[in-house]
Amino acid sequence: MSPNFLNGITILLVYQLVGEVSARLLQLPVPGPVVGMVLLFITLLLRGGLEKTLDTASSALLSHLSLLFVPAGVGVIVHFHRIGNEWLPITVALLLGTVITLAATALIMLGVSHLLGKRGGGHE
Numbered sequence: 001m002s003p004n005f006l007n008g009i010t011i012l013l014v015y016q017l018v019g020e021v022s023a024r025l026l027q028l029p030v031p032g033p034v035v036g037m038v039l040l041f042i043t044l045l046l047r048g049g050l051e052k053t054l055d056t057a058s059s060a061l062l063s064h065l066s067l068l069f070v071p072a073g074v075g076v077i078v079h080f081h082r083i084g085n086e087w088l089p090i091t092v093a094l095l096l097g098t099v100i101t102l103a104a105t106a107l108i109m110l111g112v113s114h115l116l117g118k119r120g121g122g123h124e
Helices: 003-025 032-047 052-063 065-078 080-085 087-119
Strands: none
Touching: 003 032, 003 052, 052 065, 065 080, 080 087
8 A cells, every 4th residue: 555545545534533523513413424525625625636645545445436335235135124114115215306306406407507598698
């Protein structure tokens, strides 16, 4: 492992830790890793770019992203009996979530294209 990777992963883990501690101390309704990711994003915006160490670590993590889905798959199999017992609410939630997401995306796209159409002088 290169020092760039170790430094980068350490930075990522520190931001996750800071986010977790912040979310718990402030009793935020948002998961700690999300708070850490927002803090990292703000830091990157203020610094104006990505450091080599973060680039190396994030590229390495992304190259093995499929491995991160293994625990979720195991969890599904472990609780398969519960899924079988609760198939109707799960199906309704999946269908409604999909329909709501599609509708919201379409409305946002229409709104943005309308705003850009006004700003651009109506040329399409």
